[in-house]
Amino acid sequence: xxxxxxxxxxxxxxxxxxxxxxxxxxxxxxxxxxxxxxxxxxxxxxxxxxxxxxxxxxxxxxxxxxxxxxxxxxxxxxxxxxxxxxxxxxxxxxxxxxxxxxxxxxxxxxxxxxxxxxxxxxxxxxxxxxxxxxxxxxxxxxxxxxxxxxxxxxxxxxxxxxxxxxxxxxxxxxxxxxxxxxxxxxxxxxxxxxxxxxxxxxxxxxxxxxxxxxxxxxxxxxxxxxxxxxxxxxxxxxxxxxxxxxxxxxxxxxxxxxxxxxxxxxxxxxxxxxxxxxxxxxxxxxxxxxxxxxxxxxxxxxxxxxxxxxxxxxxxxxxxxxxxxxxxxxxxxxxxxxxxxxxxxxxxxxxxxxxxxxxxxxxxxxxxxxxxxxxxxxxxxxxxxxxxxxxxxxxxxx
Numbered sequence: 001x002x003x004x005x006x007x008x009x010x011x012x013x014x015x016x017x018x019x020x021x022x023x024x025x026x027x028x029x030x031x032x033x034x035x036x037x038x039x040x041x042x043x044x045x046x047x048x049x050x051x052x053x054x055x056x057x058x059x060x061x062x063x064x065x066x067x068x069x070x071x072x073x074x075x076x077x078x079x080x081x082x083x084x085x086x087x088x089x090x091x092x093x094x095x096x097x098x099x100x101x102x103x104x105x106x107x108x109x110x111x112x113x114x115x116x117x118x119x120x121x122x123x124x125x126x127x128x129x130x131x132x133x134x135x136x137x138x139x140x141x142x143x144x145x146x147x148x149x150x151x152x153x154x155x156x157x158x159x160x161x162x163x164x165x166x167x168x169x170x171x172x173x174x175x176x177x178x179x180x181x182x183x184x185x186x187x188x189x190x191x192x193x194x195x196x197x198x199x200x201x202x203x204x205x206x207x208x209x210x211x212x213x214x215x216x217x218x219x220x221x222x223x224x225x226x227x228x229x230x231x232x233x234x235x236x237x238x239x240x241x242x243x244x245x246x247x248x249x250x251x252x253x254x255x256x257x258x259x260x261x262x263x264x265x266x267x268x269x270x271x272x273x274x275x276x277x278x279x280x281x282x283x284x285x286x287x288x289x290x291x292x293x294x295x296x297x298x299x300x301x302x303x304x305x306x307x308x309x310x311x312x313x314x315x316x317x318x319x320x321x322x323x324x325x326x327x328x329x330x331x332x333x334x335x336x337x338x339x340x341x342x343x344x345x346x347x348x349x350x351x352x353x354x355x356x357x358x359x360x361x362x363x364x365x366x367x368x369x370x371x372x373x374x375x376x377x378x379x380x381x382x383x384x385x386x387x388x389x390x391x392x393x394x395x396x397x398x
Contacts, residue, residue, distance in 0.1 A: 004137065004140040004268050005140060005144060005264075005268070007137060007140070008128070008131075008132070008137050008140050008141045008144065011131050011132075011193075012192065012193075013190055013192050013193040014128075014131065014193070016186075016190050017124065017127050017187055017193050018124065018144075018148075020183050020184075020186035020187035020190065021120055021121075021124035021183070021187055022148055022152070022183075023179050023183030024120040024179065024180060024182075024183025024184045024186075024187050025120040025121055025124070025148075025149075025183070026152055026155075026156050026176060026179040026180075026183070027117060027156075027176040027177070027180045028120070028121070028152065028153075028156070029152050029153045029155070029156025029160070030156040030159060030160035030172060030175070030176035030179070031053075031056060031114075031117075031160075031173065032053045032056065032057055033053075033156075033160045033161055033172070034160035034161070034163075034164060034172030034173040034176055035049060035052055035053040035056060035094075035173065036050060036053050037160065037161045037164035037165065037169070038098055038164055038169045038170055038172060038173055039052060039053075039107070039169075041165075041169040042098050042099075042169045042170075043098075043101075051108075052107045052108060052111055054349065055108055055111050055112060055115075056111035056112075056114055057115075057345060057349060058115075058346075058349065059111065059112050059114075059115025059116075060114075060115040060116075060117055060345070061342045061345040061349075062342070063115050063116055064115075064117070064118065064119040064122075064338050064341070064342060065119075065207075065208075065209070065342055067079060067080070067083050067116065067118045067119065067338075068118070068123075068334040068335040068337070068338035069207060069208070069332075069334075069335040071118070071123070071126075071334045071335075072197070072198070072331055072332055072333065072334050072335055073197065074197065075194065075195075075197050076123055076126070076188065076194050076195065076334075077188040077189075077191065077194060080118040080120075080123065080184060080187075080188055081184070081185075081188050083116050083117070083118045084117065084118060084180060084184040084185075086113060087113070087114050087115075087116050087117040087118075087180065088177055088180060088181045089113075090110045090111070090112075090113035090114035090116075091110070091114050091176075091180075092177070093106070093109075093110040093113075094110040094111060094114060094173065095170050095173060095177070097110060098169070098170060099170060117180065118184070119337075119338040119341055120183070120184070120187070121145065121149060121337075121341055122334050122341060123334065124145060124187075125141075125142065125145055125321055125337050126333055126334045126337065127193050127194070127195060128141035128142065128145065129195070129325050129333060130193065130194075130195040130196070131193065133325070138322070138325065139270075139318065139322055140268065142317075142318045142322055143263055143264070143266055143268075143314065143318050145321075146259075146313075146317040146318050146321075147259075147260055147263045147264060147314065149317070150256050150259050150260050150263065150313070150314070151260075153256070156176075159172070159175070160173075160175075160176060163175055195333075195334075198329075198330050198331035199331075207332075207335065208328060208332040208339060209335075209339050211327075211328060211336070212385075212388045213323065213324075213327040213328065213385075213388055213389055213391070214324065214327075214328060214336050214339050216381060216382075216385035216388055216389060217279075217320050217323055217324060217339075217340055217343070217385075217389070218339045218340060218342065218343040219343065219381050220279075220320070220343070220378050220381045220382050220385070221320060221343035221344050221347065222343045222344075222346050222347040222350070223347060223374045223375070223377040223381065224283070224286060224316055224344065224347060224374070224378050225343060225344035225345065225346060225348045225350070225351065226347040226348070226350045226351035226370065226374035226377075227286060227290060227309075227347075227351065227371045227374045227375055227378070228313075228344070228347065228351060229348035229350065229351025229352040229353075229355065230351035230352070230354070230370040230371045230374065231252070231255060231306065231309075231351075231371065232252065232348075232352065233351070233352050233355045233356050233359065233367060234355050234359065234364065234365075234367030234368055234370075234371075235248050235251050235252055235302070235306070236248045237359045237364035237367060238296065238302065238364040238365060239251060239299060240364070241363075241364040241365075242298065242299055244299050247299045247303075250303060251302050251303045251306055252306070254303040254307040254310070255306040255307065255309065255310040256310060257307060257310065258306070258307040258308060258309065258310025258313070259310040259311065259312075259313035259314045260314070261311075262310075262311040262312075262313075262314055262315065263313070263314025263315070263317075263318070266314055266315050266318060274390060275319050275322045275323050275326060275389075276323065276386055276390045277386075278315065278319045279316070279319040279320060279323060279382055279389065280379075280382045280383060280386060281315075282312050282315040282316040283312070283375075283378045283379050283381075283382040284379055285311065285312040285315075286309075286312035286313075286316060286375055286378055286379075287372075287375030287376055287378060287379040288375075289305075289308050289311070289312060289375075290368065290371040290372045290374075290375040291372060292305050292308075293305055293309065293368040293371060293372075294368050294369065294372065296365065296368075320340050321337060321340060323389055324336045324337050327389070327391065347374070351370060351371075351374065354370050355367040355368075355370045355371075358370055
């Protein structure tokens, strides 16, 4: 039996853009944690570090779909290169402002401009779609990308904090900025696999978020992202309460491991069920597996339950991007995919804030109630949206 993951890389240029895309997306995981690690060491104020990091995350969440909309109209290389130059320059200002202790407003101003960083996961997936549209290999490619995203978030956050603590406070953001500059340059230079601009995309029209399938999938992913954000905060609080704060990273690694393992298996399968039904099942699993987390007796059980909860992550992402590819006009594809990623980012911010407040009010274990509620919302939206998610692709002129 052939390995489906080796098959997707047989297309000319696939290995090149996938490698460059992996490097270029490292800043997605490194930047937020890197800013917190950097500013907490140089300024000694966690509120400022958190506020600056949140400003970057929210700016990027709302600006990146607009960058992707321009990509759909004018092409990847014509848009992501100037956007990356602006972002890299802004990160350089942030590093300088931190080193020379410039006023706080310069930190906020620089991360707002740095937030113009393009959504590289969407760019890479757009290239896979160009290669394998309407073939079973596209699902395998999306599965590979979901696993790559997990690796990026695991490696990126650890690398960013580790560099800042081991060498100097700015080291994490410096390496992140270099990865963005080099990775995006190598990615944009590969013209042969760049998706062709659809003629209709050159005309001004509605944003992809105006399409009902994109709205439904994005809202679902906001809820799923809330589960992720809640897990990160609650695990840290819970392991500290149990007297084993150092085990938080291992528990979260188990969460990611569940997604990695199932993502690889899921991507190798050729399921016959409609994507909309697969999306519903994945969100049902996501909702159900939040319930046992309310009754965690110790750290080993926490790790096991998080592993089980993580099994829904990759299938949710894979089917979400598959639905976007099926239901969104090709002229709006990159923007549509970026809205999915934006939904996750917004949800993570909601989960982190809400679970933190709940934990402060009711104790560490109560944080997972936010996951339960978010899981219920994800299931409800996926269920009620089945009719729209089962429909055919929207007309190109929409």
